[in-house]
Each structure stands twice: as structure tokens, then as C-alpha cells.
Amino acid sequence: MTTTTSPQGRTELLRPDGSPVRVLVVDDEQSITELLSMALRYEGWRIRSAGDGQGAVRAAREFRPDAVVLDMMLPDMDGLAVLGRLRRELPDVPVLFLTAKDAVEDRIAGLTAGGDDYVTKPFSLEEVVARLRGLIRRSGAADRRSEPVLVVGDLTLDEDCHEVARGGDHIHLTATEFELLRFLMRNPRRVLSKAQILDRVWSYDFGGQANVVELYISYLRRKIDAGREPMIHTRRGAGYLIKPAVS
Amino acid sequence: MTTTTSPQGRTELLRPDGSPVRVLVVDDEQSITELLSMALRYEGWRIRSAGDGQGAVRAAREFRPDAVVLDMMLPDMDGLAVLGRLRRELPDVPVLFLTAKDAVEDRIAGLTAGGDDYVTKPFSLEEVVARLRGLIRRSGAADRRSEPVLVVGDLTLDEDCHEVARGGDHIHLTATEFELLRFLMRNPRRVLSKAQILDRVWSYDFGGQANVVELYISYLRRKIDAGREPMIHTRRGAGYLIKPAVS
DNA sequence: CGCGTTTCTCAGGGAATTCACAGACTTGCG
DNA sequence: CGCAAGTCTGTGAATTCCCTGAGAAACGCG
CATH class of the missing domain: 3.40.50.2300 (Response regulator)
Structure with missing residues (x-):
């Protein structure tokens, strides 16, 4: 493939x-x-x-x-x-x-x-x-070149070994944080609404408050953007997006 | 497509x-x-x-x-x-x-x-x-060339990441400002009446004063035309239009 | 079972946004 | 020139939206 x-x-x-x-x-x-x-x-x-x-x-x-x-x-x-x-x-x-x-x-x-x-x-x-x-x-038929590593700016996410690093520094994420970041990184530079994120990252029977998304975005920022040029951005009234820090 | x-x-x-x-x-x-x-x-x-x-x-x-x-x-x-x-x-x-x-x-x-x-x-x-x-x-059938970026003169509006820039300078807009500008830019060089704008950009049950349009046009001008050749023009008694600044 | 970790709810605070109102200004016309 | 209709914009209040700390509940692992 x-x-x-x-x-x-x-x-x-x-x-x-x-x-x-x-x-x-x-x-x-x-x-x-x-x-x-x-x-x-x-x-x-x-x-x-x-x-x-x-x-x-x-x-x-x-x-x-x-x-x-x-x-x-x-x-x-x-x-x-x-x-x-x-x-x-x-x-x-x-x-x-x-x-x-x-x-x-x-x-x-x-x-x-x-x-x-x-x-x-x-x-x-x-x-x-x-x-x-x-x-x-x-699987045998697959093309080996298809990369399991997502890259946005200096941020990398390895889907195989579940490792995340920014600028060389390894970052520990919980399971939910990892999935949220993966979803963001698979859609770089695109605004994703809280509903989209909820539908995609949380299980289909989740019946809770939509502000878990805000909460986990806040967790991610603490780990990924802490003290650096921010990569996760809020579009008030629209959603969130990730993009390379151009600084 | x-x-x-x-x-x-x-x-x-x-x-x-x-x-x-x-x-x-x-x-x-x-x-x-x-x-x-x-x-x-x-x-x-x-x-x-x-x-x-x-x-x-x-x-x-x-x-x-x-x-x-x-x-x-x-x-x-x-x-x-x-x-x-x-x-x-x-x-x-x-x-x-x-x-x-x-x-x-x-x-x-x-x-x-x-x-x-x-x-x-x-x-x-x-x-x-x-x-x-x-x-x-x-959707699958779409033409790959169909662009999510509107361009009028040196003004660009990206519908995917909700970003606006003029002459390279990034401009921050609120949600309503963004929608208004998008409407203008999707109809460049055409006069749009305040009624049209109100019907199109505000929700159908909006019951407020019609002069919100004037207000938001004024906001947009401050952000987009400030200190530059103006692109947003008033046609007194008819409405507003946007067009490239020919200077 | 017990402890550390993770997930999630709740609520307060703060900031951004929307909008009404009113007065200033502009333009066209008699 | 002066007036009236139309337009612009400063002020401020109400609202919405977002962020985050604190703690409860669920989970996972030894």
C-alpha cells in the first residue's frame, strides 16, 4: 500500500x-x-x-x-x-x-x-x-513506507510506540490526552469543533459535559506548550486547532 | 466537482x-x-x-x-x-x-x-x-482544486483555520466579524444591502436593531482598512461592498 | 486490598464578544 | 446655506465563552 x-x-x-x-x-x-x-x-x-x-x-x-x-x-x-x-x-x-x-x-x-x-x-x-x-x-500487503509518526512543527507523535516529543524533549501523556493530540495532529491547521472532538476522541456512549474537551485541551497545553511558543490555538466560538509554532 | x-x-x-x-x-x-x-x-x-x-x-x-x-x-x-x-x-x-x-x-x-x-x-x-x-x-466527489481560501486583493480568508490576513499581516476577527467578512468576500465588487447582510450573516430570529451591520462594518474597517488603502466601501442608500484596493 | 493515576464534574473567575443607545458626523438636496 | 436622512463610532452593560483549581469517582496495578 x-x-x-x-x-x-x-x-x-x-x-x-x-x-x-x-x-x-x-x-x-x-x-x-x-x-x-x-x-x-x-x-x-x-x-x-x-x-x-x-x-x-x-x-x-x-x-x-x-x-x-x-x-x-x-x-x-x-x-x-x-x-x-x-x-x-x-x-x-x-x-x-x-x-x-x-x-x-x-x-x-x-x-x-x-x-x-x-x-x-x-x-x-x-x-x-x-x-x-x-x-x-x-499486514503483508502494506507499504512499509507509510509512516506511523505524525509530525507538526517540532512536535512528533509515534503511533506505534505511543511516544510524544517536542523539540527532542519526551512528553508523557495519558491515554485520553494522547488520542486527543493524535486527532488534532491528524488534522493540522484545521479548526475542530468541540462536538467533532467529542465524537471522535471520546467513546460513543459518553454522556458527559462537553467541557471535558476544554479540560483536556488545558492539560495538553500544560504539557506541550508550557513555556514554549504555543501550537494549540483556540478559535473562540468555533473550536481548536494545532499548527506549527512559526514564532 | x-x-x-x-x-x-x-x-x-x-x-x-x-x-x-x-x-x-x-x-x-x-x-x-x-x-x-x-x-x-x-x-x-x-x-x-x-x-x-x-x-x-x-x-x-x-x-x-x-x-x-x-x-x-x-x-x-x-x-x-x-x-x-x-x-x-x-x-x-x-x-x-x-x-x-x-x-x-x-x-x-x-x-x-x-x-x-x-x-x-x-x-x-x-x-x-x-x-x-x-x-x-x-466529500470524495469533490474537485481537489476547490480552495478553502478566499482572496480579494491582498486580503485572504482561510475557511479551514479561520484565519484572515492582509498583505501578510495576520488579523484577528471575532466570529461575527469573520462571517460578515466572508460574506463580503464571497461577493466581491457587489453592493450588498444592510438587509441582505442582516438576513445572511445574522440568525433568522435576530430581532435587534438593523444598525448592528453598520457597527460591524465599522469594526471590520478598523481591523482591515486601518492605515491602508480602504477595501470596504459605503454606497450611501444602497449598502456596502468590498473590492481590491487599486490605489 | 490499597495506593497512585486517570478521568470527569462542578463551579468560580476572567476575558472576549455582542449589542443597544446616543451623539457626532457626512452627504445630498432644496 | 441649512436641513434631513443616512452613516459612523464611543460608551457601557449584559451575555457568552473559555480556562482552570479542587475534589470525587473510577480505574489499574502490584
Whole structure:
């Protein structure tokens, strides 16, 4: 796969032949498949969705996806059975498991040994997209040149090892801070509204106050902009944006 | 999509084949659909409107719009249900949600996640048009060349990062000032009456004095024309216009 | 289980923004 | 020249928006 720059200025993954990456989404809750389809389409990927094991296998056969998002709780088949059938259709395709938080983690842990990955419900879209990008990038067909490091000015964020540094100084971020910064850095120089940020960085069932965003922006500023030329800017009444400090 | 310049000097979005962009407007208040239809037609777009979920789905099927404006409060169906049905008809079409101001915190969750956007009622037409243009521009079908930067003389306005500069000097504007300037710059060399400006830049339920326009023009002049060749001109008894300073 | 870390709510304070009002000024015209 | 309509802008009040400290609750790890 190679990367190109979309009209939005974001980089998207492509297959070696230049066609878009194909992702199959399998979940029985339609609201989830819709949410995921929408978000993944926006990444520039081609999406097919299925609501049960039967449909998943059928879709796998004819759609030939490059990656699969698979809920482990399906109505008609055991998750493992579905996985087995999928594997027979698509031996080398990476799978991102969706699982309930309290589900037996060791069983999943065993499954991910082959290079697959998983996220727990309720997830944030940034998380799903990031893991999927990682899986696709690392899967055999992926172009190795596609970079896992985001750079804006002297600020760098490594999606692989979850490390952030500004001007050489390493910066420790919590999980939420990291995701927020990643979202900002994947959309440099663009104003992002608090609603957009909330929808993307917080999990889909978050029902809290929108001012967590303000709070976490404030945390990020303390760690990233402290004593330096600020990179995170407020556009009053519109949102926030990150851009290189031109000074 | 490509951009062309109309005889009046405005740039409009077009589809790749040169036909006008199609937008579906869904709202149960007829006054709103009429207001929006009128404003969006003026952008050179082809408009269809629907007053309920049923009609929206039907219209989506046969009209095949490039974007949808969707009120989340419809009489016959839940907004999310309508959204789901629309998504099945038009998987890749961006949606601009209309929502009551106090409902924002409620359940916008996930709505803007796919690159969609929303505005709160009461909205200003400039806001709706601008967001819609943004959505259409960023949607897959958009022409890569369509620029998010307005230029008049040495004055530039970037709609993505909400930045304005004249002759290289960065200028800070408030939200209202920004929208007013955007409206002026999208209609360069054309006289805009105070009534037009009020209808376009202020929200449709604004009940104040008409001289806010004068006030904000005065603010803009202080920031943009201060100590330079003026670009904002008064046509006494007619309105205002912006044009490059020829000096 | 216990402790440190992380996430999030709440509320106060401060600053920016919006807008009304009123008086000064400008322009066109009789 | 003087008037009237139209326009400009200083002042100030109300409001909105944003930032951040403090602390409660949830989490994670040994």
C-alpha cells in the first residue's frame, strides 16, 4: 500500500495498485455498523458491513477485504466459529476484535497473538481507526513506507510506540490526552469543533459535559506548550486547532 | 466537482460532469425549508426539500443528492432512524444536521464522526452555506482544486483555520466579524444591502436593531482598512461592498 | 486490598464578544 | 446655506465563552 494526500490534506492508505483499502465490518447492532462504516469511509476506505456470521462469511468471500472488524458477540454463531470460517476465506487478513469490557480478556489475548488486535466496547472512533491503520500497515500487503509518526512543527507523535516529543524533549501523556493530540495532529491547521472532538476522541456512549474537551485541551497545553511558543490555538466560538509554532 | 466563475464573479461548486450540485433539505417547518431552499438555490445548487422522514427517504432515492441538510426533530420518525435509512440509500453523502441549541449536548454523539457536521438553530444562512460547502468540498466527489481560501486583493480568508490576513499581516476577527467578512468576500465588487447582510450573516430570529451591520462594518474597517488603502466601501442608500484596493 | 493515576464534574473567575443607545458626523438636496 | 436622512463610532452593560483549581469517582496495578 502507498499513501496519498486527500483533498482534506489528510494522508490515506491505499493498496499497491492504487485502489482504496477494503474493510469488512461485522456487528449485530446496526447503530454500530453504521457508526463505523461512516467513520471508516471518511478515512477513504471502501466498506462492507454484515450483521451476523453467515453474512460475514459471505461478504468475506465476495468482497475480499484487506481487514475485518469483528464483534465477538454475534447472534447466530460463536465468535470463534466465525473467526475460523473467516480465516479459511482470508488467511492473511488482519482482524480487529470488538469485545465487551468485562469479556474474558485472556481468550482474546490468545487470538491477537497472530498480529491481530482488539478494542473494548464502548470504543472511541480514533482508537478503532488508529488500530485498523496499524493492522493494515503491518499486514503483508502494506507499504512499509507509510509512516506511523505524525509530525507538526517540532512536535512528533509515534503511533506505534505511543511516544510524544517536542523539540527532542519526551512528553508523557495519558491515554485520553494522547488520542486527543493524535486527532488534532491528524488534522493540522484545521479548526475542530468541540462536538467533532467529542465524537471522535471520546467513546460513543459518553454522556458527559462537553467541557471535558476544554479540560483536556488545558492539560495538553500544560504539557506541550508550557513555556514554549504555543501550537494549540483556540478559535473562540468555533473550536481548536494545532499548527506549527512559526514564532 | 470543479469550480467555475459565474458571470457575477462568484465561484460555485459544480460536479465533475459540470452539472450543478444537488442538495436535499429535510425539515418539518416549511418556513425553514423555504428559507434554506432559497438561499441554497442562490448558491447555484439544485434543491429538493422534504417535510418528514418518509419523504426524505423517497427524495433521496430518486433525487440522488450530493449532500443532505437534516433537521433532527421530525414528526414521523426519530432523527436517527431517518439518518439510518438515508445512509442506506446514500452511503457516501455528507449530512449537515440541524439541531436545537439546547439539544447539542444531548445526542450529537457520533453524528459528526463520519465527517458530517451540524449547526444549531437558530442558524445564520452564511453558516449553513459555509458548512455545506465544506462538506461537499471534502466529500470524495469533490474537485481537489476547490480552495478553502478566499482572496480579494491582498486580503485572504482561510475557511479551514479561520484565519484572515492582509498583505501578510495576520488579523484577528471575532466570529461575527469573520462571517460578515466572508460574506463580503464571497461577493466581491457587489453592493450588498444592510438587509441582505442582516438576513445572511445574522440568525433568522435576530430581532435587534438593523444598525448592528453598520457597527460591524465599522469594526471590520478598523481591523482591515486601518492605515491602508480602504477595501470596504459605503454606497450611501444602497449598502456596502468590498473590492481590491487599486490605489 | 490499597495506593497512585486517570478521568470527569462542578463551579468560580476572567476575558472576549455582542449589542443597544446616543451623539457626532457626512452627504445630498432644496 | 441649512436641513434631513443616512452613516459612523464611543460608551457601557449584559451575555457568552473559555480556562482552570479542587475534589470525587473510577480505574489499574502490584
